Amino acid sequence: MLRSAPSHGALAIHPLIRNLQQHDRLSDDECRVLTGAIAQTKELAAGEDIVTEGDRPWVSTILVEGFAARYKLQAEGTRQISAIHVPGDFIDLHSFLLKKMDHGVSAITPCTLSTVPHDALAAIIEEHPHLTRVLWLSTVIDGAVHREWLVQMAAGQAYRRTAHLFCELYMRLRAVGRTEDGSFHLPLTQFDLGDMLGISNVHVSRTLRQLREEKLVTWKSGMVTLHDLERLRQAAHFDPTYLNLQWAER
Amino acid sequence: MLRSAPSHGALAIHPLIRNLQQHDRLSDDECRVLTGAIAQTKELAAGEDIVTEGDRPWVSTILVEGFAARYKLQAEGTRQISAIHVPGDFIDLHSFLLKKMDHGVSAITPCTLSTVPHDALAAIIEEHPHLTRVLWLSTVIDGAVHREWLVQMAAGQAYRRTAHLFCELYMRLRAVGRTEDGSFHLPLTQFDLGDMLGISNVHVSRTLRQLREEKLVTWKSGMVTLHDLERLRQAAHFDPTYLNLQWAER
DNA sequence: CGGCGCATTGAGGGCGGTCAATTGGTGTGG
DNA sequence: CCACACCAATTGACCGCCCTCAATGCGCCG
Numbered sequence: 119m120l121r122s123a124p125s126h127g128a129l130a131i132h133p134l135i136r137n138l139q140q141h142d143r144l145s146d147d148e149c150r151v152l153t154g155a156i157a158q159t160k161e162l163a164a165g166e167d168i169v170t171e172g173d174r175p176w177v178s179t180i181l182v183e184g185f186a187a188r189y190k191l192q193a194e195g196t197r198q199i200s201a202i203h204v205p206g207d208f209i210d211l212h213s214f215l216l217k218k219m220d221h222g223v224s225a226i227t228p229c230t231l232s233t234v235p236h237d238a239l240a241a242i243i244e245e246h247p248h249l250t251r252v253l254w255l256s257t258v259i260d261g262a263v264h265r266e267w268l269v270q271m272a273a274g275q276a277y278r279r280t281a282h283l284f285c286e287l288y289m290r291l292r293a294v295g296r297t298e299d300g301s302f303h304l305p306l307t308q309f310d311l312g313d314m315l316g317i318s319n320v321h322v323s324r325t326l327r328q329l330r331e332e333k334l335v336t337w338k339s340g341m342v343t344l345h346d347l348e349r350l351r352q353a354a355h356f357d358p359t360y361l362n363l364q365w366a367e368r
Numbered sequence: 369m370l371r372s373a374p375s376h377g378a379l380a381i382h383p384l385i386r387n388l389q390q391h392d393r394l395s396d397d398e399c400r401v402l403t404g405a406i407a408q409t410k411e412l413a414a415g416e417d418i419v420t421e422g423d424r425p426w427v428s429t430i431l432v433e434g435f436a437a438r439y440k441l442q443a444e445g446t447r448q449i450s451a452i453h454v455p456g457d458f459i460d461l462h463s464f465l466l467k468k469m470d471h472g473v474s475a476i477t478p479c480t481l482s483t484v485p486h487d488a489l490a491a492i493i494e495e496h497p498h499l500t501r502v503l504w505l506s507t508v509i510d511g512a513v514h515r516e517w518l519v520q521m522a523a524g525q526a527y528r529r530t531a532h533l534f535c536e537l538y539m540r541l542r543a544v545g546r547t548e549d550g551s552f553h554l555p556l557t558q559f560d561l562g563d564m565l566g567i568s569n570v571h572v573s574r575t576l577r578q579l580r581e582e583k584l585v586t587w588k589s590g591m592v593t594l595h596d597l598e599r600l601r602q603a604a605h606f607d608p609t610y611l612n613l614q615w616a617e618r
Numbered sequence: 619c620g621g622c623g624c625a626t627t628g629a630g631g632g633c634g635g636t637c638a639a640t641t642g643g644t645g646t647g648g
Numbered sequence: 649c650c651a652c653a654c655c656a657a658t659t660g661a662c663c664g665c666c667c668t669c670a671a672t673g674c675g676c677c678g
Contacts, residue, residue, distance in 0.1 A: 188515070190515070190516075190519050192519075192523050192605070193605050196523055198518075198519045198522050198523045200515045200518050200519055201515075212508040212511065212512075215501060215504055215505040215508045215618055216505075216508060216509075216512065216612060217616050217618070218609070218614075220512055220515075220516075220609045220610040220612075221515060240497075240501075243497045243500055243501060244497045247490075247493045247494045250493055250500065251465060251493060254465055254504050254507070255465040255466070257504070257507065257508055257511065258462040258465050258466060258507055258511075259466075260511055261462065261507065261508075261510055261511035261514055262462075262466065262470055264511055264514035264515055264518055265438070265440070265450045265451075265470075265471060265514055266440075266470075267518050268448075268450050268514055268517050268518045268521060269440050269442075269448045269450055271518055271521035271522045271566070272448050272521045272565075272566025273442050273446055273448045273566060275633070275634090276633080276634070277633095307655090307656065307657090308656070308657065309656085315522075316521070316522025316523060317634070317635090318634075318635060318636080319656085319657085320634090320635080320636080320637095320657095320658085320659090321633090321634055321635075322657095323656095323657060323658055323659080324634085324658090324659085326657095327658080327659095339643095355442070355443050359468070359470045360470040362466060362470075364468075366467050368465055368467070525665075525666095526665080526666070557623090557624065557625090558624075558625065559624080567666070567667090568666075568667060568668080569624085569625085570625095570626085570627090570666085570667080570668080570669095571665090571666055571667075572625095573624095573625060573626055573627080574626085574627085574666090576625095577626080577627095
């Protein structure tokens with residue numbers, strides 16, 4: 119398993135740390151502080167809410183295993199997903215500052231979660247400026263992903279958005295070691311995918327058929343396979359810059 | 369003029385400080401530090417780029433006067449605007465952490481700008497934890513606005529999105545004292561508005577006509593008037609929670 | 619006065635919506 | 649082992665929002 123990757127000590131490294139290390143180096147001290155701030159682990163079944171709109175959380179949550187989605191419910195009863203999270207993501211770090219959640223987050227597959235008390239985050243800000251910047255960065259990258267989704271929603275067709283989403287998920291999952299050779303596990307329904315892409319489940323089916331016929335993507339029993347990443351990237355106009363998977367001094 | 373509002377000293381208060389004070393109290397000391405970090409002021413003509421995609425800025429920019437838009441250019445040559453900024457907004461604070469801009473920002477009207485060197489921001493993070501949280505908050509609110517736009521793009525019709533945008537702009541401009549009695553100055557073209565709403569300029573015209581016929585909004589020579597804010601709010605399904613204009617300890 | 623950019627309006631078409639029927643996979647009970 | 653229920657996925661028919669293309673009106677400036 120991935121969590122068995124050797125750490126700075128002999129212990130398993132937490133997926134959050136692995137994620138943050140994508141962007142900048144963390145010192146041993148910073149890793150210790152972060153590990154010490156992570157309080158507990160819990161399990162949630164698919165469909166359960168991790169945080170609900172209107173909540174005022176006193177902890178922030180890290181996704182360790184599974185897929186989670188941020189969503190808003192519309193007056194018409196539809197659900198629009200504004201972000202999908204993969205293992206290692208700090209799901210609601212922003213609730214530390216916003217205080218009141220303006221959207222919900224739900225487990226769309228069974229999930230394993232860790233939490234960090236807001237007190238511990240406040241202490242990090244007092245004493246660890248570099249670690250503060252790295253955490254801040256993770257919320258800023260969240261924003262960058264929102265921007266890209268926004269642009270895709272407003273300017274792209276369903277076909278292109280779908281291809282784009284598969285590209286993004288592949289890159290993000292590869293960065294945390296959850297892919298193998300062009301394929302990854304994505305146990306969602308086409309309803310979920312429609313809520314992400316802003317299209318109906320019916321049109322998801324049509325779009326997937328097209329991707330299948332063009333031999334770009336197949337999706338069978340929860341396993342996505344990208345058959346030609348380069349052609350898919352072109353079809354999606356996908357440019358991974360916004361994911362900020364580059365390493366840099368922050 | 370607004371900048372003549374009395375400050376903690378005898379000096380004019382910077383619009384950024386007024387903006388941040390919407391969310392949490394800043395101490396006199398924090399105001400001084402922030403004011404001291406603000407380096408210079410420059411003017412830009414409408415249409416000029418404040419920051420260009422791919423840049424690696426060493427300063428972040430504050431909008432003092434005018435309107436600015438974040439945008440991405442698409443392969444087809446279209447421009448999608450992902451955010452609009454009003455006076456007092458920290459336009460690209462996130463560039464301090466992202467290092468490389470994944471989008472451009474341009475002045476869509478003549479603009480007055482201040483800048484803050486990234487060095488000064490780093491110093492603030494070292495020494496002023498509460499001020500750090502307030503600045504961090506402002507990037508997190510940016511993200512919340514992106515989420516709301518994303519949801520509107522994906523789930524809403526053009527008519528509703530347009531109404532929603534007018535509601536949002538009214539609230540944000542009112543918060544910085546740029547409205548009077550249901551109206552505000554918005555000297556954009558319908559092309560600009562279309563790039564924001566993800567619709568064609570032609571359809572902007574049709575949508576505005578509908579809003580005009582329903583006596584909700586008129587827009588003439590750069591001045592927007594909302595004739596019935598409550599009915600407009602309902603038509604737009606507008607809920608201002610995401611703007612986080614509430615005051616709270618952060 | 620002519621040019622130019624922005625706004626308006628109409629015509630025709632495509633993407634993606636809803637509604638509805640059918641298929642297929644899976645778990646449960648007989 | 650089969651019947652049945654149930655849910656996800658597929659496919660077709662029809663329709664509406666918003667697109668593009670194009671023509672016209674309007675205000676501003678050289």
